[in-house]
Amino acid sequence: MGQFSSIYQKLKFYYSINWIKTLYFNFKKFPFATAQKLPVYFYGSVKLKNISGDIHIKAPLKSGMIGFGQPYEIITRSKGIAEFSLEGVMIFNGHVQFGKDYLVHVAKNATLTMGHMASLGHSGKIICYDKITFGDFARIGFESQLTDTTVHQMMDTNTKEKFPLTAPIHIGNYNYISNRVTILSNTITPDFCTIASNSLCTKDYSSIGENILLGGIPAQTLKFNISRDWDGEMHQMKKWLLV
Numbered sequence: 060m061g062q063f064s065s066i067y068q069k070l071k072f073y074y075s076i077n078w079i080k081t082l083y084f085n086f087k088k089f090p091f092a093t094a095q096k097l098p099v100y101f102y103g104s105v106k107l108k109n110i111s112g113d114i115h116i117k118a119p120l121k122s123g124m125i126g127f128g129q130p131y132e133i134i135t136r137s138k139g140i141a142e143f144s145l146e147g148v149m150i151f152n153g154h155v156q157f158g159k160d161y162l163v164h165v166a167k168n169a170t171l172t173m174g175h176m177a178s179l180g181h182s183g184k185i186i187c188y189d190k191i192t193f194g195d196f197a198r199i200g201f202e203s204q205l206t207d208t209t210v211h212q213m214m215d216t217n218t219k220e221k222f223p224l225t226a227p228i229h230i231g232n233y234n235y236i237s238n239r240v241t242i243l244s245n246t247i248t249p250d251f252c253t254i255a256s257n258s259l260c261t262k263d264y265s266s267i268g269e270n271i272l273l274g275g276i277p278a279q280t281l282k283f284n285i286s287r288d289w290d291g292e293m294h295q296m297k298k299w300l301l302v
Contacts, residue, residue: 075130077101088114096120100302102128103159104139112145112165118153118175123302127163129156131300132201134181147171147187154301158183158201169207176300177230179203180238186210189225194232194250196289203240205230231265235287251286254278 080101085094088110098116100123118124128141137159146167153175157163162184165171169187177193179185180201188208199205208225215222226244230236234248237256247263254260255274264273264280272282 072130075102077103077105077128080105080107083107084110093120097122099123099125100127100129102126102130103137103141105141105143108142108144108164110143110145112147112149112167114145114149114151116151118151121154121302124154125151126155126302127157128159128161129302130159131156131178132158132181134159134201137181149173153195156300162186174232176296178300189244190227192227192229194230194234196232197230197234197236199230199236200238200240200256202238203236203242205242207244209244233287233289248273253285253287255281 081097081099084101084107085097085099098120105128127143128137140160142162144164147165147169149165150170150172152173155173156178158179158181160182161179164186166188170190171185171187172192174193174195174197176195177197179199180203182202183199184204185191186206186208191205191207205228207228212224213222214220228242228244229247231248231250231252233250234252236254239257240254240260242260245262246260247265249265249267249269249271251269252264253272255272258274258278259276260273260278267280270284270286271280272285273279274281
């Protein structure tokens, strides 16, 4: 019975991979020696809106090390609305997971960098027009969004001064960011930072130090000397997140 269950789970996993989009993307974007290893998996339905940009993997290659729509969360069903657009540059420094129904848009001349074991939960959004950087183990909860641009030009009505359209975002290493968090341009978080649900982050928090809990609209320091138990959870993370 155990062997049958294991075979069933493997078949279920491979059935969830969108092999057409996976094969197309890998052989379109990588040299043959890299593409044949299939480092990028697409799971389920996805619209590849534009993939004219560049993608770089700065880590040992492994099949499925980057998963778009990867089924690693509690939710098991998808709305089938995932969309991916790459006109700029994406850099991957290791294994990375994107949950179901994601939106990832990297505009021309923009750079999105993902650290090892960085992630974006289901229904999450990344809109990058300048520079967004995820550190290692920077893990973002479901329905959260990161955007480094106002998209539309804003101005001071008295002076007519135009405000900058974009500014970088940097998420530190070992960040545990909960669900429905909004992270806007100019946000910088320190290493070992936790952000509570439904928070709005808009500035540089790095001077506060590590092992902090941020929360609120706008986010402010709620607690010091607090961190996710990364060492304690490492075995489970490797078991369930690495393909």
